[in-house]
Amino acid sequence: MVAAVALAGVLGACTGDGDAPGTVAARCDPRLDAAFRTWARAGFSGSIAISTGGRSVCLAAYGSANDADGTPNTVDTVFAIGSVTKAFTAAAVLELVEDGRLALDDRAGDLLPELTGPAAEVTVRRLLLHTSGLSGSHGEDHRPLDRAAALAAISGLESAFRPGSGYAYSNAGYTLLALIIEKASGTTYRRYTASRTLRLPDGRIAGGFWDGRPAPTGPRAVGHLDGGRPGARGDFAGPHWALDGNGGLAMTAGDLAAWTYALFTGRVVSAESxxxxTRPGYDHGKGRSETPGWVAHDASVHGTPFLTTAGGGGDVGHDVVVAWVPEGRRVIVMASNKPKVSAESLLAKVGPALLAGKPLPTPHVPNGAGAGARPGKYGSKAGGTFDVTATGHRITVTATGIDTVTALFPPSGGVSAADFRANEQRVLALLNGRTEEGRKERATLERDFGPLRRVALAGTLFRDGDVRTYVTLMAGTKTIIGWYSLDAEGGVGAAEVPAAPPALTLVPDGAGRYRPDDPTGTGPAVTVEFRNGRMTLTGPGGTTVAEPAG
Structure with missing residues (x-):
């Protein structure tokens, strides 16, 4: 998170207290606003909020909240904050500890007598730090799950390691914390969160829940998933225990920045909390450690300590990142509702230049010249295919087959071919029912699509922070494509079934070739060209030549 520190240091140059509600951009430094507008033209759609010492120094919004009716994003637009919700759940737990209703070393089973299995043995502290060992999912985001069913599902989770001896990110663990909050507070989790944890020092309530009540006020951004499909709109009736505690909150970027400042300056929880x-918990190495609801980065990472949390990757189609920089008591929030330039990728791209005091990098702009694309289907020697379509000067290449997916999406972002193979083996183990979570997943697939007759690998890629292994599922009379991203313990971190085959949009690079339409430069390092009737794809692993297929 280079960008978190960099933005905080440079954006102190912004002036003004922020514009009136409904205004698209506040009075930030004109050079920064101009740079962010170039990123908006390149695909960033969302909101930015930065404060120093509790004073808003930059509040801006760009792009479209709703393409269907042309509504723009404004500083009042509400975004689902996804896993940033965990920071709020952690704060609620610490509030109850302060009130004497909980202790960090309490066992979950002592607090919830109906809880059984390995989950009953873990402590509140280990749930907060994802060191409980709980492995697996307790429910699907937008499928009804009531309290009793959630407790039963969490009771049935397996333990991947002895509690406290390892790390496994767990949505189920934070839902268990929400159940504990409900029991300890004597009211519902949602009522406690809204009345206590979300309350700002000035008495306002910082948002609400994306689905169900209490809901945030204000217009909502429509999220977009890969391929442009709109995400979940927030009209799921519930019950909501698949997401409560781990990912259900929503608010404006400005309110999220205000709450973050209040949190770390002792206005939500005590100074002791x-x-x-902020105290380093589980050590991730390389200067990073887990804390309750956050990841702490020490001064060795980028010169000054800071904490971050981020949320996205679900079926809403939003991405949110927050940074707290104790030096100067600075907060940076970015939220986006389109995947082309996500909040996290924008921070990663502009951060180094901001840190060095240099002009912000600008996105790559297609030169508008065609590069001789020939739409159609092309086959590789290994049997995979590329389907090429064209829209204006852009082309979209869809890969089918392990070899063509690997050629189009070679390992990148610090992820290796070995990481790809490891995820593939975990996915096969899952879908072949070799684990308890795998047996549950197979049962869900067969409920939705019919008896599962065959599972075949269909390629692996790295996108939006996930190693995604695509599979072809033959279920009943249907053939379905989907993907899974699993953690090191084999738990489902993210998944989409059914899903579109992996596809990449490319633009002319001015040299007779096409390169990914990826303004931040964080995507696959590949080029495509068409010569002598063939399609040639070149990447870090070499060159793949594909011939026209009948």
Whole structure:
């Protein structure tokens, strides 16, 4: 998160207290606003909020909240904050600890007598730090799950390691914390969160829940998933225990920035609890450690300590990142509702230049010249295919087959071919029912699509922070494509079934070739060209030549 520190240091140059509600951009430094507008033209759609010492120094919004009716994003637009919700759940737990209703070393089973299995043995502290060992999912985001069913599902989770001896990110663990909050507070989790945890020092409530009540006020951004499909709109009736505690909150970027400042300056929890939030917990290595609801980065990472949390990757289609920089008491929030330039990728791209005091990098702009694309289907020697379509000067290449997916999406972003193979083996183990979670997943697939007759690997790629292994599922009379991203313990971190085959949009690079339409430069390092009736794809692993297929 280079960008988190960099933005905080440079954006102190912004002036003004922010524009009136409904205004698209506040009075930031004109050079920064101009740079962010170039990123908006390149695909960033969302909102930015930065404050120093509790004073808003930059509040801006760009792009479209709803393409269907032309509504723009504004500083009042509400975004689902996904896993940033965990920071709020952690704060609620610490509030209850302060009130004497909980202790960090309480066992979950002592607090919830109906809880059984390995989950009953873990402590509140280990749930907060994802060191409980709980492995697996307790429910699907937008499928009804009531309290009793959630407790039963969590009771049935397996333990991947002895509690406290390892790390496994767990949505189920944070839902268990929400159940504990409900029991300890004597009211519902949602009522406690809205009345206590979300309350800002000025008495306002910082948002609400994306689905169900209490809901945030204000217009909502329509999220977009890969391929442009609109995400979940927030009209799921519930019950919501698949997401409560781990990913259900929503608010404006400005309110999220205000709450973050209040949290770390002792206005939501006590100074002692702030110490707990910022004290390094599980050591991830390379200067990073887990804290309750956050990841702490020490000064060795980028010169000054800071904490971050991020949320996205679900079926809403939003991405949110938050950074707290103790030096100067600075907060940076970015939220986006389209995947082309996500909040996290924008921070990663502009951060180094901001840190060095240099002009912000600008996105690559297609030169508008065609590069001789020939739409159609092309086959590789290994049997995979590329389907090429064209829209204006852009082309979209869809890969089918392990070899063509690997050629179009070679390992990148610090992820290796070995990481790809490891995820593939975990996915096969899951879908062949070799684990308890795998047996549950197979049952879900067969409920939705019919008896599962065959599972075949269809390629692996790295996108939006996930190693995604695509599979072809033959279920009943249907053939379905989907993808899974699993954690090191074999738990489902993210998945989409059914899903579109992996596809990449490319633009002319001015040299007779096409390169990915990826303004941040974080995507696959490949080029495509068409010569002598053939399609040639070149990447880090070499060159793949595909011939026209009948």
């Amino acid at each position: 702030v110490e707990t939030l």
